[in-house]
Amino acid sequence: MTNAAPHDLVGVGIGPANLSLAALADPLDGLHVAFFEQESAFRWHPGLMIDGAFLQVPFLADLVSLVDPTSQLSFLSYLRAHERLYPFYFAEKFHIPRTEYADYCAWVSRRLASLRFDQQVRTIRWSTVDDAFELDVNPVGRVLARNVVIGIGTEPKTPAPLRGVAVHSADYLPERDRLVATNDVTVVGSGQSGAEVFLDLLRARGSGQGTLRWLTRTPAFAPMEYSKLGLEQFTPDYTRFFHGLDEPVRDRLVPAQWQLYKAISAETIAEIYDELYRRTVGGGWPDVVLAPAVEVVGATTGERGIELSLRHVQQGGQTTVTTDAVLCATGYQERDLGDLIGPLGTDLERDEAGRLVVDADYRVGTSRSGSLYVQNAERHTHGVGAPDLGLIAWRAATILNSVCGKTVYPLPERTAFTTFGL
Ligand SMILES: Cc1cc2nc3c(=O)[nH]c(=O)nc-3n(C[C@H](O)[C@H](O)[C@H](O)COP(=O)(O)OP(=O)(O)OC[C@H]3O[C@@H](n4cnc5c(N)ncnc54)[C@H](O)[C@@H]3O)c2cc1C
Known part of the structure; x- marks a missing residue:
């Protein structure tokens, strides 16, 4: 048992997904949050920062804008802080260099007091004594949280x-x-x-x-696939449709969509x-x-x-x-969550194939009173948009609305011209 009150929300890993969550959580008064990252600073795929490589999504897919374009942590705010708005305006670049996206994210990471670097989360278990998740964080020790968001990315x-x-x-x-x-x-x-x-x-x-x-x-x-209607498969509307499909249909669809x-x-x-x-x-x-x-x-x-x-x-x-x-150059796979969530054992709901059951709010089915969420570990339930940067702000806002139990970030009812499903 510890005297410290549990955090409302703890994030494991600080890639773009949990950085977006931290950025959107920052202005929410009274929400006690902390994010842990094993590396010493924010880094985004440093081994592939090849000269001339561009982000595959428009700059509006920054950490916050598609949910809150007025945020102080938007890409445009980053440009303003560096007095680069005029050069950006005349450059007319909707797609920014990959190095610039990494620099923007690093700038955001330096503005958030909730981030802890050089701290690796080793395990997550349930503490019945504290009625909260208990994280074993190296080197700080026990950290308690009512809600945990795993965003440890791919390898x-x-x-x-x-x-x-x-x-x-x-x-x-x-x-x-x-x-x-x-x-x-x-x-x-x-x-x-x-x-x-x-x-x-x-x-x-x-x-x-x-x-x-x-x-x-x-x-x-x-x-x-980069046609405008084709790209609507990276909208919240499509994600919702995909999530509602039967498990065998979803499993057939993902490999068939490889060109996305x-x-x-x-x-x-x-x-x-x-x-x-x-x-x-x-x-x-x-x-x-x-x-x-x-x-x-x-x-x-x-x-x-x-x-x-x-x-x-x-x-x-x-x-x-x-x-x-x-x-x-044979790609990446979702990191194995085994060691991290192993101690939660049978508390977590799994599908026929032994994968985590993730609901529409990115929450894993659990028998405990706290909630465990995942970001970028839900391709089997949410589709090929799981790693897409254009969906991270919307997903983070969905999680925050769920954690807060009310709409702290209003989200659009409709996001695509295409009607997915009947
Ligand atoms: C080269 C490259 C370019 C890409 N470009 C695009 C693009 O243009 N558009 C697009 O939509 N997508 C792109 N992607 C896909 C995707 O957006 C990225 O992979 C993105 O980094 C995913 O973010 P994430 O936060 O889920 O995971 P990651 O960026 O992988 O971050 C996860 C973090 O968790 C940390 N971590 C892991 N385990 C622990 C632990 N136990 N405790 C603490 N910390 C831990 C890791 O150190 C890491 O920093 C690209 C991918 C690659 C590889």
Whole structure:
């Protein structure tokens, strides 16, 4: 038992999702909140801050604006604080550089007294004595909370054959100089990160240096859905519709929607094509291999380099190729919550597949009087919009309305022209 009163809300992890929640919670009088992050400061994908990479959503998808455009913590407030409103106005950029989004988030993080860095949450259990969640926070010890919001994000995913052999794109920048100088380089994976890394290496490496190879299991180097009506699948309206579907239907839909989240922006594809075309001027073909529908099924390291076993997913045949370095841009997976929420055991409701049951307010079904919420761990219940930055302010406001038991942030009834469902 501790003498300190439980917090009203504690956030675990400070990525954009919980930073948005902290920013929207800040002006709410009387709400006692704290957020814990294991890193020493706010950082957003530092290994992929490639020059010329842009945010895939408009700047209005900042931490607060789509819920409260008058917030002191909006992207426009950040520009005002840095006396950059006029340059932004004349630049006419709806899509800002990724580095600028990271800098904006870091600026917000320095303005919030509720954030605690260098503090890792090890476990969350229920304290029947205190009638609250009890978090074991390293190094501070026990922290009590009536409501907990887990926002620990995702972790890099490497296919089994490439583990221990390849560098993941999350660590690209520290490895960039070495990869630029290496003769034969293979990039695996054709999402946005794979395309950005391939383009960056293509531009940085001299011609005649050796082969730059780009392999992907996907049937094509496919463009990301970016039509205006297509993007309505990233609205609260669609999220609500998806949440109401039966579990087997949701499970079938997510992989079928891969072009909404796993593909490449049309601009990056065009930049790659233009760069390849430029290299044909004067005759000859650039020393690159772009091979879709090719899966890496094995990898061994020998004296001549790394030998990759490749299988064509449509033809079915196999071959091998030897390369000097492999960069794996094979995406991210939701972090395993096992260690963190293990002590809550059977308190938490799970579906047929053992996944957490998450309600429309992002609350996990629990037998306790406190509420546990998740952010960006609910793709199975809320759809492919779970990691999308354009939905984070709305999700955070939904959670705050639920925690406060009243509408502290009014949210729009309707957000799409499309009617989802009958
Ligand atoms: C390179 C890249 C670019 C992207 N660009 C876009 C984009 O343009 N548009 C878009 O919509 N989406 C984009 N995304 C997807 C998504 O928006 C991001 O992944 C986003 O960072 C998700 O935010 P998050 O807060 O859920 O998780 P994260 O950013 O992963 O943050 C989670 C945090 O929790 C911390 N943590 C983990 N465990 C603990 C613990 N036990 N205790 C304390 N702290 C802990 C971690 O250290 C981390 O800082 C991008 C993803 C990547 C990889």
